[in-house]
Amino acid sequence: MSTKTIGIALVAIGVLVLAISLLADYIGLGSGPAEIGWKQLIGASVGLVVAVVGVVLALRKKKS
Secondary structure, three states: OOHHHHHHHHHHHHHHHHHHHHOOOOOOOOOOOOOOOHHHHHHHHHHHHHHHHHHHHHHOOOOO
């Protein structure tokens, strides 16, 4: 599998984790819509880091 493919997959997974973490209260996984909990912040942070790593991998040029 190429680095670009892995990068695109990581971006998709990261964005999905980020979205689920931030929308957890509205889809019934969180404690309440009034506040964002620490677990949601950790999930959002992890999702963001994974997505950024994916973008870097997807845009990285091959060494010749």
